[in-house]
Amino acid sequence: MNTLIKQPLFWVATAAFLLIGMLAILYLMPPLLQTFQDNRSKLSTLDGQITSKQSYLDQINTLKKSSDTLTSLYASASQSLPTGAQNDLLSLQLEGLTKSLGLNLAITVPFNQASTPTVAPTTTTDTTGTVQAGGAANSTTSPTVTTTGSQTTFTLSGPADFNSLKTLLAALRSFGRWNKVTTIELSQGTGAMTATVTAQVFWKNNKIADFAGDSNLITKARAIFSSLKTYTTAPNAATEGAFGRGDPFAKP
Amino acid sequence: MINLLPSEKKNHYQLTSRVYFIISIYIASIALIGLILAGMFGYNLMSQSKITNKQSQLDALNSQAKQSNDIVAQAAFVEDRLKSASQYQDKEKWDEVVGAIASATPTTIQLTDLKVAADATNKSLITVTLAGVSPDRRNVVLYEEKLALNQSFVGPTIQSLAQVAGTTSQQFSFSIQFTYQGAVAQ
Numbered sequence: 001m002n003t004l005i006k007q008p009l010f011w012v013a014t015a016a017f018l019l020i021g022m023l024a025i026l027y028l029m030p031p032l033l034q035t036f037q038d039n040r041s042k043l044s045t046l047d048g049q050i051t052s053k054q055s056y057l058d059q060i061n062t063l064k065k066s067s068d069t070l071t072s073l074y075a076s077a078s079q080s081l082p083t084g085a086q087n088d089l090l091s092l093q094l095e096g097l098t099k100s101l102g103l104n105l106a107i108t109v110p111f112n113q114a115s116t117p118t119v120a121p122t123t124t125t126d127t128t129g130t131v132q133a134g135g136a137a138n139s140t141t142s143p144t145v146t147t148t149g150s151q152t153t154f155t156l157s158g159p160a161d162f163n164s165l166k167t168l169l170a171a172l173r174s175f176g177r178w179n180k181v182t183t184i185e186l187s188q189g190t191g192a193m194t195a196t197v198t199a200q201v202f203w204k205n206n207k208i209a210d211f212a213g214d215s216n217l218i219t220k221a222r223a224i225f226s227s228l229k230t231y232t233t234a235p236n237a238a239t240e241g242a243f244g245r246g247d248p249f250a251k252p
Numbered sequence: 253m254i255n256l257l258p259s260e261k262k263n264h265y266q267l268t269s270r271v272y273f274i275i276s277i278y279i280a281s282i283a284l285i286g287l288i289l290a291g292m293f294g295y296n297l298m299s300q301s302k303i304t305n306k307q308s309q310l311d312a313l314n315s316q317a318k319q320s321n322d323i324v325a326q327a328a329f330v331e332d333r334l335k336s337a338s339q340y341q342d343k344e345k346w347d348e349v350v351g352a353i354a355s356a357t358p359t360t361i362q363l364t365d366l367k368v369a370a371d372a373t374n375k376s377l378i379t380v381t382l383a384g385v386s387p388d389r390r391n392v393v394l395y396e397e398k399l400a401l402n403q404s405f406v407g408p409t410i411q412s413l414a415q416v417a418g419t420t421s422q423q424f425s426f427s428i429q430f431t432y433q434g435a436v437a438q
Binding site for chain 2: 004007009010013014016017020021024025028029032033035036039040042043046047049050053054056057060063064067070071073074077078080081162165166167169170172173178179180181182183184185186187188199202204206208209210211212214217220221224
């Protein structure tokens with residue numbers, strides 16, 4: 001070994017080896033390693049994204065095949081919890097509901113609410129719209145209408161016996177517009193029995209998140225929406241009704 | 253074999269060959285490091301091209317998804333409403349609740365008023381008030397006890413019980429109040 005130390009070639013070779021080795025390990029290896037790891041991680045992320053996007057697209061394609069069902073479920077979902085108050089449509093739906101049950105109830109739905117949700121709760125005691133089903137006389141009740149954020153309170157009142165009330169309550173459970181009953185009253189005065197049912201309906205104008213790709217969407221939606229009854233269709237001035245009068249003040 | 257070289261020269265050869273041996277180890281090590289670096293460089297190049305391919309594949313899938321915007325929007329809306337169902341749909345089966353009240357009513361009692369009202373501030377607090385007429389006091393108490401057997405009807409209490417004046421037969425008017433606890437009507 002002593003003799004080796006005295007060899008200049010040995011020292012030159014060792015210095016060159018150390019220099020090249022250090023350069024390679026310190027300067028070339030780290031960026032290459034970093035890129036190597038970055039690429040591996042990018043590839044794995046992309047693989048995951050492609051797999052999830054592919055399954056999402058498969059789901060979309062399945063939905064495309066049953067687009068009619070989806071459109072009908074979308075219509076039901078829009079009516080169950082609409083994006084605006086839609087009190088006009090609500091009054092028509094309630095009229096359809098009471099007519100289908102053969103009940104002669106006064107339907108009180110507020111029309112003075114803005115179609116966009118108000119932030120502060122407001123209370124009004126008048127200017128309520130009253131729709132009379134079955135051509136009955138106007139109800140004597142004048143309920144307080146409360147507007148709180150995204151909900152509307154409506155009232156159904158009029159002559160009804162116990163069994164009619166039960167039928168009405170059952171019908172409200174499958175009513176096309178989601179509702180929560182807040183008051184039920186049935187009283188027998190001197191004359192006929194009178195029933196009053198007060199309930200709330202809601203609307204929600206939220207930002208809809210992207211479709212998560214639920215593979216059971218149609219099945220789940222069918223389970224909830226297919227049993228709901230809407231009792232009417234939304235009026236369409238472009239396709240129905242007769243318009244145009246010479247003297248709109250004359251009796252039709 | 254006999255080495256006839258002088259010992260000095262022999263030692264010099266041995267030393268030189270040892271130096272060359274060490275140098276060759278150095279060269280082999282550097283070559284190995286170079287191979288590793290070249291391998292990594294090659295892999296990086298290859299994976300970069302794979303990344304580009306996969307990115308364009310993902311872009312194509314994204315653009316395919318965008319073409320189905322209408323379906324996606326409808327599906328997203330339905331999905332949102334499904335999530336909201338539990339919050340906005342009435343959980344109570346009110347027809348069954350009033351049916352349970354009817355089932356608990358003694359055959360001799362006639363109800364004249366039924367009122368179910370949720371508290372204005374606490375919606376889960378639902379008060380039920382029943383009023384009616386009975387031929388005797390005993391059936392009113394029985395009615396109260398029968399209602400109490402239903403787990404949904406919490407704390408039925410007779411609010412008033414009084415004989416109706418001026419009637420030919422004996423009649424008692426009464427009112428009973430209790431809280432409805434929900435969802436377990438029997």
